[in-house]
Amino acid sequence: MIHQYKNNGYDIVLDVNSGAIHIVDDPTYDMIGEYEQKSKEEVISDIARKYPQETEEDIREAYDEITQLKDQKALFTPDPYQDRVIDYTRRPTVVKAMCLNVAHACNLSCEYCFADEGLYFGKKAELMSFETGKAALDFLISHSGQRRNLEVDFFGGEPTLNFDVVKQLVAYGRQREKEAGKHFRFTFTTNGILLNDEIMEFANQEMDNVVMSIDGRKEIHDRMRPFHNGDPTWDIIVPKYQKFAAMREALGKQYYVRGTYTRYNLDFAKDILALADLGFRQISIEPVVAPREAPYSLRTEDIPVLCEQYDILSREMIKRHGTPEEFNFFHFMIDLEGGPCVYKRLSGCGSGTEYVSVTPDGSIYPCHQFVGKTDFCIGDVYNGISRDDIVTEFKGCNVYSRPKCRECFARFYCSGGCSANAYNFTGNLRDVYEIGCALEKKRIECAIMLKAAYREKGE
């Protein structure tokens, strides 16, 4: 299977199954398009008619090069994984990553909050106790098999509302990792309101990554991410984020600023560039996932304008490449060299199997997006997994179990999309969220084009 497209002056051919990428000229591009459909002589005469300036000798040579690439398994390569998938679904469950919801409470009132302003559809605010957090880390260690590096994301709601417990849990984790032969990689995600020097210093010492939430331009951010009383928050968080990001850059530590775009800012490339202009170098802005009836939710008719924004963004990134204004956009940072492993390429985030979310009372869910949907609770940190049926269902989620993914050119980068979005929009874990797919495919196309452009600029 191949995928052909033109973007920013490049004629691009992706050989889906091998991952090989070819940047070609127009005649070769068209020839590849016809190669499997017509006989050699038909293709050659079509191309000669369409490109009279090309000599027959050159056309024949290009045709033979395509055949060579096919023989070398760099074009029209058959799918190497399809028949092996059944074995992956039988693999043992090894938990590698955990989202610890240390606070089901939040000091903000974001309009699009999937977590019901941090409460996750519970009636009242809830903080995780140290005891529950300890049991969660113990659960992770005991379910992690031979895996050494274990990821723990302190999440909420807003985790700084329960930061003493975060600190205690990091100390506990550091003690346990030595005994257990593990290494914890801690992360935390914050809305920035309570961020202070002490938290920053602690995070710089202990956290492998920090995620700072911000939506971009001040007016966009303040519209969607106010305090409960409606007061704006952008002016409060930006100076802290700038300081935090600068500290982490100086220490060579990871961070990223992360936002959400909605129907209110369909020109979201401006928000990404606004964040870059504030000095942030690691940026992620994602499409909102919201009920169809929400006024800010994205609609099918928005797709062309949103795709154009990714084009605008990628062209600007090429301009800034190699300058002090250069930045990374998380969703263009796909691994074009084959990804970390076959499992990951086929089943993505690993929700419900390798990755789980734990609530303040110790309940375990397949991921943070399922928290509060009690039908998806798979157990608790004290008694372990009680719903193997749900775990098996998630384990079976991969690009081949989703009919729409099987023939999708993006499948090995996207890995079958987000189960939570699929479920929220279609009621079926094995379906896909169509708007998300269109945007994912566009981002992958831009990411491939960017690689080609950077290479040309002499990366």
Ligand code: SF4
């Ligand atoms: S900061 Fe996060 S948890 Fe709090 S309301 Fe906003 S999106 Fe929800």
Ligand code: SF4
């Ligand atoms: S883009 Fe959509 S159809 Fe394609 S692999 Fe991802 S989820 Fe599946």
Ligand code: SF4
């Ligand atoms: S199911 Fe979706 S929201 Fe949950 S971890 Fe995976 S990608 Fe993220």
